[in-house]
Amino acid sequence: MAAGLINHSDVLLHLNEEIKSISYQEKFYELNSTMGNSYLCEVTVVATPLEEVNIHFMPLVSVPDRKLQHTHVTFVRGLLNPVCFGLQAVTDIPELVGTIEDPNLPFSSISILKRYNEKDITYKLFSRKPMTDALLDNIFSMRKDTIRIDWGAYPFYRAPEVFAPFILDGQHLYYVNAFENAASTMETSAVAAENVARLILSRYFSEASLSSSNLRTSTEEVLHVDL
Numbered sequence: 294m295a296a297g298l299i300n301h302s303d304v305l306l307h308l309n310e311e312i313k314s315i316s317y318q319e320k321f322y323e324l325n326s327t328m329g330n331s332y333l334c335e336v337t338v339v340a341t342p343l344e345e346v347n348i349h350f351m352p353l354v355s356v357p358d359r360k361l362q363h364t365h366v367t368f369v370r371g372l373l374n375p376v377c378f379g380l381q382a383v384t385d386i387p388e389l390v391g392t393i394e395d396p397n398l399p400f401s402s403i404s405i406l407k408r409y410n411e412k413d414i415t416y417k418l419f420s421r422k423p424m425t426d427a428l429l430d431n432i433f434s435m436r437k438d439t440i441r442i443d444w445g446a447y448p449f450y451r452a453p454e455v456f457a458p459f460i461l462d463g464q465h466l467y468y469v470n471a472f473e474n475a476a477s478t479m480e481t482s483a484v485a486a487e488n489v490a491r492l493i494l495s496r497y498f499s500e501a502s503l504s505s506s507n508l509r510t511s512t513e514e515v516l517h518v519d520l
């Protein structure tokens with residue numbers, strides 16, 4: 294779907310290019326990447342949680358402190374050990390094994406991602422801590438391949454939530470991930486992204502038409518257009 298939307302739009306996509314700084318200079322944001330490229334943008338949207346990235350903003354932007362809950366994801370191609378689950382045969386193990394939240398339990402869930410045949414399966418494990426080889430050797434009777442990912446999954450929620458602003462600088466620097474204090478899923482992030490796109494359409498283009506027709510008389514009027 295993402296590829297379809299991008300092909301349908303008249304956009305230039307720079308994949309695998311990390312932005313290291315965003316500085317505002319008279320109507321333009323200058324974005325500098327670690328590849329040494331520089332881009333001048335009238336509008337800039339930050340669409341990644343700011344807690345764990347190292348983007349330098351000039352002037353500085355301020356967002357409330359927020360910690361991300363990390364989920365360790367381990368993909369294993371191999372076969373589970375039924376003895377570890379108190380069972381006789383691997384076929385007795387359910388497709389999804391979930392646990393209660395207990396620091397003594399080494400994983401939160403194990404599920405089947407792909408079954409090649411009865412003895413060759415790819416599993417997905419979620420855990421609060423990294424899964425060590427010793428632990429995996431206990432849970433699996435055979436392991437062909439193991440991939441570990443440490444994911445900053447969602448904010449560590451603490452009510453009442455304090456939200457970062459969606460407009461970071463009062464101009465045209467937007468922040469989609471402010472929404473994640475309400476909910477952090479692909480669907481809600483897509484809604485937040487659409488809201489930011491609508492905000493840009495409303496603010497940027499009304500500002501352009503107001504200034505071109507000399508109608509911009511007061512900040513109240515601009516605020517009214519925002520709303």
Ligand SMILES: Cc1cc2nc3c(=O)[nH]c(=O)nc-3n(C[C@H](O)[C@H](O)[C@H](O)COP(=O)(O)OP(=O)(O)OC[C@H]3O[C@@H](n4cnc5c(N)ncnc54)[C@H](O)[C@@H]3O)c2cc1C
Pocket residue numbers: 310311312313340341342346347348364366444445446447469470477478479480482
């Ligand atoms: C283990 C796990 C399981 C999940 N399961 C589900 C689920 O079942 N259902 C669901 O709805 N949601 C799920 N989520 C949540 C979902 O993945 C996120 O809510 C969603 O991906 C957030 O989208 P995003 O576009 O805001 O951020 P991301 O998907 O994190 O995208 C941010 C992008 O920004 C890029 N980036 C970061 N820094 C820079 C930089 N300096 N310059 C340029 N690019 C940069 C990153 O490389 C990344 O591509 C899960 C999350 C995790 C971690």
